[in-house]
Amino acid sequence: MKFRGTEEEAKEYKIMLEEELKENIVMPFRKEQIKWYNPTFMIKKANGKWRKILDAKALNKQIADFHFKMHDSNEVKQTIRLGDWGTSLDLSSAFHHLIVQTESQPYLAFEFQNNYYTYKAMPFGTKNSPIYFATAMEPIMQQIRMKTEIRIINYVDDILLLHQNKEYLMNQTQKVIETLIYFGFTKNPEKSEIEPNQTVIFLGWEWNLANATVKTKPKKRQLLLHDLYNMRRWIKIRTEITVKQTAKLIGKLNYLRLQFQEASLFLNTMDHQKAQAARLKGWNTTMIMNKTAIPDINWWIAKLRANIPAQLIQISPQMTMTTDAAPSGGGSTLENEQEMIAMAHGTWNRRQAKLTSNNREIKAITQGLRSFAKTLKNLRIQSLSIRSDNSTAVFDIRKWKAQTSLIKKIKQVHQTIEKLRKQIQITHLPGVKNEIADALSRLSRAGDYKLKEKIFQQTCLQMNLNPTIDLFSQHFNNLLPRFMSTIRGQGEIAIDALNQTWKRELSWIHPPIPLLPAALKKIREEQIEAMIIAPIWP
Known part of the structure; x- marks a missing residue:
């Protein structure tokens, strides 16, 4: 497969290729040795510079999967301490420090101006390149961690350094850089932040260390809002969109669960319609999204426009609300460690009495929260423990996920909690039957x-x-x-x-x-x- 691009792109490509040849990243390769051709082209980055691309999509389908636990944003969430300072390092051309095995080189070939080449160093774009690089980096990072008090999280070629003392972190950041240089790595000065700061960008998130919060980066926020406005407009005028396009937007929004834990509740309608279209017509087809998805899209637009940071510090519950839903009605109690503070009870009307036990229990939780709202406000309660003997209700609220039949009720619980501005922790009462599934999930x-x-x-x-x-x-x-x-x-x-x-x-x-x-x-x-x-x- 030959190079695809304009004359300008070919000129830039040639300059970069010659540089890679000098650095032994790529090498000339005989045509008869090639077992797999990969498309290659150029793309322009946001800063106006060019990036050389090896398109390994087809090759990746032939590569076997294997599991490797990478550091992620949840680990950052657990590692951050209130009042931290942070620095970040981005390694230049990091993957090119790994050498490709000789037997793999025939599969990484590409053609440019009737000449044939392959990668001698690990290219970016093959499915397992990040895993191979993370595996190679782990012994180096372990040695660094054992010689310093700073906390370190590395994700492929991005490294986050944290400590409570600004001067100590600055000193240790330089030592980490020196260690990485010793092993042949160089930092990308444009993407690295070596001056300690209490606002850091890492893994696509903006982390505020002074108050331990996280929110979506401004640029990503604007791009997502653009996608959402387009989707809403297409739905209103019944424009056909591809199934894959819908899936891509859902994936981008689902990634925001770190900031919006309830994200799944407001993706359910779009995801259901996408899955139905894929099942009936296949992935490589188009679909018309039903207008029932518009309220959820409006919710996402409002959330991203506000971009209220998520709190990373979990406050220990100061009170406990216990709920129970019988066929005749629902009741709840509010208590602290020493005494009963309040009680609430109500009877179901005919329609409510016919609801399933799961629906009744979720409704009892919502009613309990509303009944005790004034008490919680007057006592300045910041965090509340909720206890229920209904495993489905507990699981759905804890994960903010639910079957279609319960989505509306779970949304009501979330909206009530959001109005109260309280942290909640929900747990099973003794005797529930869902502990194994919940334990396995963690x-x-x-x-x-x-x-x-x-x-x-x-x-x-x-x-x-x-x-x-x-x-x-x-x-x-x-x-x-x-x-x-x-x-x-x-x-x-x-x-x-x-x-x-x-x-x-x-x-x-x-x-x-x-x-x-x-x-x-x-x-x-x-x-x-x-x-x-x-x-x-x-």
């Missing part, structure tokens, strides 16, 4: 192991500690009489420790590895003392 069952009892006892004795509760265990591996379990078992006092308060306890914490960041974050936020043992995990 990988919490990965903790089916324990520290040897002898070592545990020796450690407690040597450190003169007497822990009162085991927070991450099950009935067959708890080391203390009082324990919280990851799933329903025997003898636990509660389920899902991350949604319980840890105050007034000296907790023994030996969490599953995937939950370590969340456990450390909760310790900091509740300002408690705890005994924690974990593997060296830089």
Whole structure:
């Protein structure tokens, strides 16, 4: 496949190709050795400069998938501390530091002006290039982490550095740069921020470290609003759009769940119509979006125009609301640690009485929140725990997802919480049947192991500690009489420790590895003392 482009693009391409030949990134290749041709062309970046592209879309379909856990925005959320300072590094031509195996080179070939070339260094664009690069970088990042107190998150060639002390971070940032230079990397000065700041751009988000919030970047916000305005106009005039175009917009909006946790509720209508069109006519076809999607699009437009940052710090619940929905009516109680504060009860009308138990329970939660709104405001409650014995209601509100039949009711819960301006944590009451599914969704069952009892006892004795509760265990591996379990078992006092308060306890914490960041974050936020043992995990 020959180069595609204008005369100007061909001229720029030739300059970049000659530079890559000098740097041993690409090399001439004999035509008879080529096993796969890849299209190649130029695109102009936002800053006006050109980028040389190897289009590996067709090749990627032939490459096997494999799983590798990359750092992501949720890890940033768990790592950030209120009042942090941050710097960021972007590595120049990072992938080109990896050498392609000889047997893979025939598959990375391209043609330019009747000459044939292939990549000697790893190109950007093949499916597993980011994974190979992240794997190669991990030992380097581990060494850096073990020699500094700064917190580091790296995503492929982007690196975020965090610390509470501005001067210390500035000094350590220079040392990190020196280490990376030693291994042959160079930073991109245009995309790197080496002066400590409390507003940093990382992974496509704008992070405010001074007040621990995150919001969509201005440029991305404008592009999404443009797409949404177009979609709304096309729906109103019944313009045909491609199924893939709809899927692309849904994907972009779904990415914003870090800022708008309820995003799924307002994508359901569009996603349902897209899925139906793909099922009936196929992915490579067009569709006309029904006007029922317009209210959700209007919601997205309003949200992005306001761009209110999401709070990253979870406040411990100051009160608990418990709800119950019987066939005859719904009731709720509001209490703090010491006493009952308020009670509310109502009976269903004929239509409400015919609702499913899930619908009634969700409605009872909404009514309870509305009944206690004034009390919560007067007592200046910032965070509320909600308890329900209905597994579907708890799961749907916790994940802000629901079946089509429950979407409207779940939206009402969200809108009520939004008006109250309170943080909520919703948990199951003892006896519910959905703990296994919920626990599996957070990988919490990965903790089916324990520290040897002898070592545990020796450690407690040597450190003169007497822990009162085991927070991450099950009935067959708890080391203390009082324990919280990851799933329903025997003898636990509660389920899902991350949604319980840890105050007034000296907790023994030996969490599953995937939950370590969340456990450390909760310790900091509740300002408690705890005994924690974990593997060296830089």
